[in-house]
Structure formats: structure tokens, C-alpha cells
Amino acid sequence: MNLKGNGTPLGVLVGLGAVALVVGVGIDGFFGGMLQGAGLALVLLGVYGLGMRHRADGRADRGETPETWLPSRDDRG
Numbered sequence: 001m002n003l004k005g006n007g008t009p010l011g012v013l014v015g016l017g018a019v020a021l022v023v024g025v026g027i028d029g030f031f032g033g034m035l036q037g038a039g040l041a042l043v044l045l046g047v048y049g050l051g052m053r054h055r056a057d058g059r060a061d062r063g064e065t066p067e068t069w070l071p072s073r074d075d076r077g
Contacts (some may be wrong), residue, residue, distance in 0.1 A: 010049040017042030 020039030026034050 010046045010053065013046035013049070017044075017046060036062055 020035050020042060022039075024034070024035030024037075024039055027035060052059045
């Protein structure tokens with residue numbers, strides 16, 4: 001997955017998910033619930049992708065997993 005570059009597809013994913021959530025609230029029954037669930041999944045995937053794109057460093061381009069910050073390994077304090 002390319003983590004750098006244009007974030008427009010991820011923004012569109014979040015936008016479509018938000019629209020699906022709002023429309024799903026107005027529909028009763030099974031299809032309304034499915035639309036809400038799909039909208040929530042799209043929003044969560046889009047936000048996750050945006051978060052990964054904004055916190056990714058150079059290692060992500062080489063196919064390595066970006067490291068997360070651990071307070072126990074912090075040399076600052």
C-alpha cells in the first residue's frame with residue numbers, strides 16, 4: 001500500500017462512509033442497518049488509512065512496517 005502521496009481517495013472513502021451513515025439512519029430495517037454498518041466500516045478504514053499516511057516515515061516506502069513510539073524505549077526522560 002502506498003502511504004505517501006495524494007490523500008484524496010482516502011478522503012473520498014471517509015466522505016462516502018459519512019453519507020452512508022446519514023442515509024442509513026433514515027432507513028428502517030435490515031437495509032438501513034447494513035448501510036449504517038457499511039458506512040461505519042468505510043469511515044474507519046479511511047481514517048486508519050489517513051492516520052497511517054500522516055505518520056508514515058521513509059521505511060514505509062521500502063515495504064517495512066513503521067515503528068510505533070513506546071514510552072519505555074524513550075531516551076528523552
